[in-house]
Amino acid sequence: MAASLSCPSRAWIQGGSTLSWNPRKSTLGAPFFVKSPRNFTVVRMAVSVEKNSQSPLERYEAHLDDAKVNLLLDRIKWDDKGLVVAIAQNVDTGAILMQGFANREAVATTLRSCKATFYSRSRQSLWTKGETSMNFINVHDVFLDCDRDSIIYFGKPDGPTCHTGAETCYYTSVADVLKLPQVEENRLALTTLYSLESTIAQRKAEIVEAQNAKPSWTKKLLLDEKLLCSKIREEAGELCQTLENAEESKRTASEMADVLYHSMVLLANKGVKMEEVLAVLRERFSQSGIEEKSSRKPKH
Numbered sequence: 001m002a003a004s005l006s007c008p009s010r011a012w013i014q015g016g017s018t019l020s021w022n023p024r025k026s027t028l029g030a031p032f033f034v035k036s037p038r039n040f041t042v043v044r045m046a047v048s049v050e051k052n053s054q055s056p057l058e059r060y061e062a063h064l065d066d067a068k069v070n071l072l073l074d075r076i077k078w079d080d081k082g083l084v085v086a087i088a089q090n091v092d093t094g095a096i097l098m099q100g101f102a103n104r105e106a107v108a109t110t111l112r113s114c115k116a117t118f119y120s121r122s123r124q125s126l127w128t129k130g131e132t133s134m135n136f137i138n139v140h141d142v143f144l145d146c147d148r149d150s151i152i153y154f155g156k157p158d159g160p161t162c163h164t165g166a167e168t169c170y171y172t173s174v175a176d177v178l179k180l181p182q183v184e185e186n187r188l189a190l191t192t193l194y195s196l197e198s199t200i201a202q203r204k205a206e207i208v209e210a211q212n213a214k215p216s217w218t219k220k221l222l223l224d225e226k227l228l229c230s231k232i233r234e235e236a237g238e239l240c241q242t243l244e245n246a247e248e249s250k251r252t253a254s255e256m257a258d259v260l261y262h263s264m265v266l267l268a269n270k271g272v273k274m275e276e277v278l279a280v281l282r283e284r285f286s287q288s289g290i291e292e293k294s295s296r297k298p299k300h
Contacts, residue, residue: 139155
């Protein structure tokens with residue numbers, strides 16, 4: 001009997017039904033066993049190591065054996081050295097953590113262990129991210145691009161990914177280098193949401209360290225909890241009014257931005273990261289909202 005390649009407490013699955021051959025031709029040139037969400041030309045292999053969360057493809061318990069994994073690996077466009085580019089991305093923040101290379105064995109090992117595994121071209125051997133530092137990247141999903149010549153490990157890091165101790169390996173902006181060639185400012189490649197969180201955290205640090213006496217609205221909110229809470233309630237009310245008064249969509253987006261900003265200031269005040277919020281949302285994906293509400297402990 002072929003060994004199961006499911007991760008602990010999680011089986012290989014296909015969204016919508018038990019795993020079976022897809023009679024329609026995929027972009028891989030043959031009938032295939034994974035159907036992409038919304039028919040995008042992406043092959044998705046779902047894995048998980050978290051007991052409390054499921055990806056959309058993890059709702060059913062059909063196992064994928066070695067033969068089917070090999071069939072998948074045969075359809076990847078390996079280069080002349082048997083490698084593909086392998087990118088690791090944070091499943092919650094979207095941050096690009098690192099880039100390496102993977103061969104067949106590295107991809108298969110990743111699927112078996114749910115730990116991001118690569119192939120070292122210098123050492124000519126496999127290596128699992130975190131095998132020395134213990135900062136593993138716990139893989140939830142693996143994606144192939146449309147040309148089948150690169151992959152993404154979608155996962156949750158246990159700690160800093162970069163050997164420098166940075167959260168990701170991408171912290172030097174090209175714009176900064178071109179502006180000041182002699183100085184390489186270390187700042188992470190952040191999306192809009194996390195750039196805002198970083199700015200709020202900086203304002204909080206300035207208060208604690210008594211630096212930069214320049215006044216700011218964020219600092220004022222951080223120093224006045226009553227004002228902060230009143231602004232969140234005010235902005236939430238104005239957001240609801242855009243629906244009740246049938247206001248234009250731009251107004252709704254603007255009010256939602258206000259709610260989000262003020263709520264993130266509250267998170268900073270409480271020492272809660274946005275990543276923690278997104279992790280909670282991800283864990284609820286496979287659970288009915290009604291069930292989730294009823295499972296909550298009553299507030300006292």
